[in-house]
Amino acid sequence: MDGHMGLANSVALKLAGVTNLSKDPNGGTIMRTSDGEPIGLLIDAAMELILARIPEVSVDERREAMLRASSFALTRGVTAVVDFGRYFPGAPVEHSWQDFSDVYQWADSSGMMIIRVCLFFPMETWSRLYDVIRKAGHALSNWIYFGGVKAFADGSLGSNSALFHEPYFDDPHNSGLQVVESESLFNMTMASDKSGLQVAIHAIGDRANDLILDMYESVASTNGKRDRRFRIEHAQHLAPGTADGFGQQGIIASVQPDHLLVDADAAIRKLGVDRAQKGSYLFQSLLLSNALLALGSDWPVTSIYPLQAIRTAMKRIPSGWENAWIPSECLSLNDAVIAHTISAAQACFLENEIGSLSTGKLADFVILSTDSWDEFATEGSASVEATYVGGMQAYP
Known part of the structure; x- marks a missing residue:
């Protein structure tokens, strides 16, 4: 699931x-x-x-879940997250706003926040977010930041609902789903961008990624030049030449390396060897195109553990495999670390607050068990010994 x-x-x-x-x-x-x-x-x-038939989770349960998740994140060396909310195809758009008021605002006012969070809200509610930012600014505090809006272009590979140009190899009458109709998605994106909001759209299949790139280009051309930092979440399977489009348009590729650990076999089975090999998880190609590559986890779909994600981006060796899947797309250690730190911060306009150890920033950092990054690159093993948030030790 x-x-x-x-x-x-x-x-x-x-x-x-x-x-x-x-x-x-x-x-x-x-x-x-x-x-x-x-x-x-x-x-x-x-x-x-x-x-609608599933009972709602209580406010107390949601608050407790957020606190437990935050504490766990600290054990993995995570000091800031992007939260797209309890928002997925078919889910009520109100969930994200309920969690903002019931959980995050409560935790912030009660002094219970222990990691930083950048919140994105369903694109259908863009005008509400615009009003909030107009009144409160982009930061509610040093803990809570308003990111932008999110929508879905397609589904997922595992559900055979990621949208492709060609049918699935194992489902020849199916090319996937377009979750939101093109005109509606375009109109919401146009309005969100015109209001100055950052837009992030989920796209996994090659056709979905091409659709969103074309739409972003049209919106940017219409609304004029600005620092908008359009995001595509996942950018998982790309058609030939699409990676170059990310760089040419300055689109952020928000990718999750650990997905490939479980997707490699599935991609080959669902897309066929040739398509899977040519277009899957093109991290190095995206970097070479001058796209901003930001690494993340998509937790709880995969583990929230930056060290593992960095290792996966470097090695690309799925479970049970002896060699890398598409070795030409392996990242260097330096590129992977940058993508999971300062580039991830840039992807949500927070590079002046977090993402590196620099004068004037918030002093969030992690102490690792390894003696050096070279040792980590060679051995591939390290653990988090301590996590500091705002210069204060938060774990253990």
């Missing part, structure tokens, strides 16, 4: 009124038997059919 697929039993389907007569919602698929009966798998926007 990757946030793009839901599983419902027969009772849940009955309660939600999902039958063989139910139509697939826009941007979603109800998986069915050969005679049209729902089997319980709901892809992307189809999850909305069942989500």
Whole structure:
């Protein structure tokens, strides 16, 4: 499960009124038997059919979850995160705003924040975020920053809903899903950008990435030149020449190296060897195109552990493999560290506050068990001995 697929039993389907007569919602698929009966798998926007029947998590539970997650992040050497909220295809857009008010504002006013967070909100609510930033600015405090808005172009590889130019090798009648209709996505992006908000759009398949690059180019041309820092989240599978488009347009490629550890075998199975080898996780190609490459985790889909992500970006060796997957796309140690620190900060306009140890910044840093980065590059093993936030030891 990757946030793009839901599983419902027969009772849940009955309660939600999902039958063989139910139509697939826009941007979603109800998986069915050969005679049209729902089997319980709901892809992307189809999850909305069942989500309303799931009891809401209480405020106290959400607060406790945030505090536990923050404490765990410190053990992994993480001092700042980007939170896109409980927002995925089919989910209510209000969840992100509820968590902002019920959880983050509560923690900030109570002195409970222990890591920094940059918040993004559903693009459908861009005008609300614009009003908040106009009144409060981009920083609620040294702990909470307002990033921008997020939307989805497609689904995921694991759910066979990432949008590709060609059909899936293992599903020849399916090329994936466009989760949000083009005109709606364009209009929301145009309005968000015109209001000065940063835009981040999820795109995994090659067609989805091309669609978003073309849209970003049109929006930027219409709204005029500014430091907008458009982001594409994942940029996972790219058509020939697309990596160059990131650099030419100055698009941020926000990528998650640890996805490839589990996706390598799946990509080969779903796309075929040739397509998977030519277009998957093109980290080095994106760097060579002069795109800003920012590394992250996509936690909880994969582990929140920068050291592991850096190692994966360098080695690209999936579990059970002896050699690197697409070795020409391996990053150097220096490039991987930069991508997970100062470039990640630049990707959310926070390079003046965090991302490096420099005069005037917030003094967030980590002490590692290894004697040197050279040793880490050679041995590939290190652990977090201590994490400092704002110059104060926060872990252990």
